[in-house]
Amino acid sequence: xxxxxxxxxxxxxxxxxxxxxxxxxxxxxxxxxxxxxxxxxxxxxxxxxxxxxxxxxxxxxxxxxxxxxxxxxxxxxxxxxxxxxxxxxxxxxxxxxxxxxxxxxxxxxxxxxxxxxxxxxxxxxxxxxxxxxxxxxxxxxxxxxxxxxxxxxxxxxxxxxxxxxxxxxxxxxxxxxxxxxxxxxxxxxxxxxxxxxxxxxxxxxxxxxxxxxxxxxxxxxxxxxxxxxxxxxxxxxxxxxxxxxxxxxxxxxxxxxxxxxxxxxxxxxxxxxxxxxxxxxxxxxxxxxxxxxxxxxxxxxxxxxxxxxxxxxxxxxxxxxxxxxxxxxxxxxxxxxxxxxx
Amino acid sequence: xxxxxxxxxxxxxxxxxxxxxxxxxxxxxxxxxxxxxxxxxxxxxxxxxxxxxxxxxxxxxxxxxxxxxxxxxxxxxxxxxxxxxxxxxxxxxxxxxxxxxx
Numbered sequence: 074x075x076x077x078x079x080x081x082x083x084x085x086x087x088x089x090x091x092x093x094x095x096x097x098x099x100x101x102x103x104x105x106x107x108x109x110x111x112x113x114x115x116x117x118x119x120x121x122x123x124x125x126x127x128x129x130x131x132x133x134x135x136x137x138x139x140x141x142x143x144x145x146x147x148x149x150x151x152x153x154x155x156x157x158x159x160x161x162x163x164x165x166x167x168x169x170x171x172x173x174x175x176x177x178x179x180x181x182x183x184x185x186x187x188x189x190x191x192x193x194x195x196x197x198x199x200x201x202x203x204x205x206x207x208x209x210x211x212x213x214x215x216x217x218x219x220x221x222x223x224x225x226x227x228x229x230x231x232x233x234x235x236x237x238x239x240x241x242x243x244x245x246x247x248x249x250x251x252x253x254x255x256x257x258x259x260x261x262x263x264x265x266x267x268x269x270x271x272x273x274x275x276x277x278x279x280x281x282x283x284x285x286x287x288x289x290x291x292x293x294x295x296x297x298x299x300x301x302x303x304x305x306x307x308x309x310x311x312x313x314x315x316x317x318x319x320x321x322x323x324x325x326x327x328x329x330x331x332x333x334x335x336x337x338x339x340x341x342x343x344x345x346x347x348x349x350x351x352x353x354x355x356x357x358x359x360x361x362x363x364x365x366x367x368x369x370x371x372x373x374x375x376x377x378x379x380x381x382x383x384x385x386x387x388x389x390x391x392x393x394x395x396x397x398x399x400x401x402x403x404x405x406x407x408x409x410x411x412x413x414x415x
Numbered sequence: 416x417x418x419x420x421x422x423x424x425x426x427x428x429x430x431x432x433x434x435x436x437x438x439x440x441x442x443x444x445x446x447x448x449x450x451x452x453x454x455x456x457x458x459x460x461x462x463x464x465x466x467x468x469x470x471x472x473x474x475x476x477x478x479x480x481x482x483x484x485x486x487x488x489x490x491x492x493x494x495x496x497x498x499x500x501x502x503x504x505x506x507x508x509x510x511x512x513x514x515x516x517x
Contacts, residue, residue, distance in 0.1 A: 122458040194452050202489050203516035235486035258491040263483035287491065306493050323487040325461060326452055371454075 075180035078155075080106045081391045083175045083183040084191055085162050085331070088116020090361030090376035091191035092145040097384035099152030100400075100408055103391055106183050108157045108175065110196045110329075115142035117193055120324065131374060141373075151413045157181050161196055165334045165357075173356060187387040190336075190343060190352075190359040191376075194326035202233070202320050204291055213296035215318045219246070225317060227251045231301060233288055234321035240264035242319060243272055247281050254282040254313065256303060291318070331363075339365055349386035350379045356390060358383045416508040421467075422447055423514050432503035438464070438512065439499035449514060455499040457481055460488035462498045463515040470510045474501060490516050 082098055084091045087109035095105050111120055118127075118138030126135045133141070157177060164176035165188065175183045199217030201207060207215060219225070219242055226249045232239055235257040241264075243255045255272065262269045276283045289310060290302040298318055304310045328341050336343045337353050342365035345351060351358050360383050361376035369375070388397050402408045409415030416432040418441055430445050432438070439462040442449045450461035457480050466474060471494040477485070481500045485491055498512065 117453070121453045122456050125456050125458060200487070200489055257486070258495075259482075259486075261482070263486045322489055323460070325450070325459070 075182060078106055078181065078183045080104050080155075080183060080185050082106075082187045082189055082387055083108070083173070083185040084154075084189045085175070086116060086191040086193060086361070086363075087111070087114040087156060087158070088191060088193050088361065089118055089141060089145055089373050090193075090380055091116070091189070092142070092149055093377050094189055094191060094360060094380040094383065095149040095152055095154040096145075097381045098387060099149065099154075100402070100411060101384055101388045101397065102411070103187075103384070103387060105152070105154045105189075106157065106185070107154060108160050108162050108177055108181070108183070110159065110161045110198075112159045114146055114156065114158075115139065117326075118142050120197055127373070129372065129374065151411060157183075161329060163330050171356070186356060186391050188357050189383060189387070190331060190357065190363055191361045191380075192328075192331060193362045195328040195331065195341070195363075196326065197324040198327045198329070200320075200322040200325045202288065202322065204288060206291060210291060210293065210296050210298055210318070214293065214298035214316060215291075215320070217320065219319070222246065222249065225250060228317040229315045230254070230317045230319060231256065231288070231313065231315040232319045232321065233257070235259070235262040235264060236321060236323060237264045237268065238321040238323075240268040240272055242321065243281065244268060244275070247275055252282075252315075253280075254284065254315065256284050256286045256288065258285065258287050258306070260285050288318070288320075348382065350383045351386060358387065416503055416505055416510075418442075418503070418507075419509065419511045420445070420447060420464075421511070421513040423516060432507070432510075434503055434505070436503050437499050438501040438503065438510075439497075441503065442498060442512075442514075447514065448517075449498065450517070451499060453499075457484050457497060457500055460484050460497060463488040463491075464496060464498045464512040465492055465515060466494050466496050466501075467511040467513055470507070470512075471496070473507070473510075488515065 081103040082105045084107040087107045123139040160177040160179045163178050166174045172186045173188045229252045230250045232255045247253050275281045286303040286305050288301050289304045293299040300314045303313050343352050343359035345359050345364045347366050360379040362371045418430040418432045420428045452461045453459035
């Protein structure tokens with residue numbers, strides 16, 4: 074179902090910089106919609122290092138990626154930004170009236186005079202094992218996620234990986250699979266211990282198989298997998314029959330469709346000016362790790378500064394006939410009203 | 416100290432290590448195509464290298480955090496390490512590493 078939205082600013086990416094952009098835009102009465110491929114806010118902070126402490130956020134001597142995200146969400150709450158999670162931006166089109174329309178893979182359409190790309194290192198996507206020809210099997214017999222378990226009933230499934238996804242799906246799919254084999258490069262797992270114990274029990278009962286091995290090659294025809302070549306740590310290889318392969322090696326960042334937005338990328342980064350953080354395409358801004366300029370530092374605090382300057386420039390595009398009044402949150406009662414504290 | 420790094424095309428690079436820097440930082444500064452997307456926090460497994468020619472056994476053993484994170488790396492071999500967890504030191508002069516496939 075397609076959803077058409079009109080707003081002031083469309084933000085690509087709900088990491089810390091996209092979130093703080095909502096704050097700076099909100100002080101200027103600009104409304105924002107955010108799109109993120111992940112199912113929650115925080116970007117890298119919550120996906121890669123939710124528990125790792127960050128020490129260089131001004132005023133917060135120590136804060137974890139998750140806490141920083143939670144605090145930013147609290148800080149922007151008064152501004153009522155709307156989030157479109159688990160959606161990937163797929164298209165960007167310029168309208169005759171000068172505005173832009175962003176389209177997502179869920180057919181959300183956001184039309185706004187200003188687009189802010191705060192996409193960090195790109196979209197988080199599943200890691201694809203470096204096995205020759207794997208892409209020809211994807212979507213037919215190789216899957217990086219399980220959307221409908223029923224799809225895997227009576228299949229001969231091979232799962233690879235040692236994290237929670239690999240173990241959880243081993244446990245969940247074992248009862249309905251015809252056969253299920255788990256392979257991992259070592260006889261140890263980073264997954265939750267109780268899942269590992271359950272998996273070992275199933276293996277002892279002969280309900281699944283577990284091998285310390287890696288997948289070296291895929292065999293099949295027309296995208297339908299028939300077997301794989303497995304290799305153990307001593308490089309001894311053997312053939313293993315299976316019709317479904319589920320590799321679970323977590324997520325990595327890929328630039329994705331942003332690469333096709335005509336933003337004149339330099340080594341996958343968007344060049345911007347340092348007065349407005351606008352790209353070479355008027356109306357399209359880039360802030361945070363995704364942009365590049367002389368002296369750029371990939372720090373969260375730099376992204377916050379970039380968001381503040383971007384918001385000033387965005388105001389002039391969204392409200393061409395209004396005068397921008399520069400105010401401080403400490404003294405301005407109108408800003409305090411917006412923040413819900415006055 | 417020297418680091419001998421082989422890139423994904425099989426080309427060898429002789430790099431100057433700096434005491435106290437991580438091997439990942441030296442590889443990145445030499446513009447070798449290593450992603451290191453978490454910036455050295457042992458949180459992403461995108462600085463994965465193979466440690467060659469017996470150098471693996473001369474390294475301090477991986478921490479539990481590194482062993483866990485290697486579970487998220489692709490094409491892991493018995494000589495796999497995360498280069499952000501390897502610190503340059505005089506006793507590693509001449510260490511040989513190969514960038515793992517992406």
